[in-house]
């Protein structure tokens with residue numbers, strides 16, 4: 286693990302209490318304005334019986350799905366956040382790092398899932414192996430639903446170019462103790478990363494601010510590319526962004 290990745294991972298344990306409070310008190314405006322609804326609706330559109338929430342944090346998405354009768358398992362690398370999720374209930378939660386997933390680590394009671402959610406959860410510079418590993422946890426026809434910061438609005442005053450950035454959480458006051466390195470990606474890089482991992486993007490959405498119309502996030506829905514000769518044709522894509 287690189288120094289930056291290790292700092293990224295450790296920041297979530299250090300900030301677990303502050304993050305839990307920010308999420309549960311509705312402090313993150315973009316979530317209230319539309320991103321929570323966007324990921325929940327996109328996951329529910331897959332008519333899932335079972336969902337795996339990867340990088341589940343304090344567990345809000347699993348709780349929302351469980352409340353709607355969907356079986357939900359959340360995994361996260363932060364033991365502190367998983368503790369918070371377990372305390373709140375409404376899902377089954379396990380500590381698991383993405384690297385363990387990529388190395389074939391089992392998810393207790395795992396099984397196959399109709400949807401895998403990644404909500405603002407991919408923050409490192411190379412998730413190709415992690416995404417590829419998720420194929421083994423998807424049921425036939427299952428989809429990955431990823432939501433991330435919108436690359437255009439999240440670039441702020443910096444160039445539109447992939448690279449490491451630092452999140453200080455200054456907007457949340459002094460409760461966050463540790464800054465978090467994270468890797469900024471362009472839209473093109475997100476699409477390439479899914480393709481490199483063996484997925485095609487079947488839908489791309491930009492949830493908008495209800496008044497200003499600025500994008501609040503980027504939402505990508507992906508399904509594994511068919512293996513010629515092995516799989517039947519996949520469900521036809523909603524938007525054709527295949528073969529990039």
Ligand SMILES: C[S@@+](CC[C@H](N)C(=O)[O-])C[C@H]1O[C@@H](n2cnc3c(N)ncnc32)[C@H](O)[C@@H]1O
Nearest residue numbers: 297340341342361362363381382383404405406
């Ligand atoms: C911005 S939070 C999002 C949490 C949750 N998905 C939500 O919507 O509130 C990012 C989460 O990704 C997790 N995470 C980041 N890198 C990880 C890794 N390498 N392995 C496991 N979890 C990781 C963090 O622990 C944190 O809970």
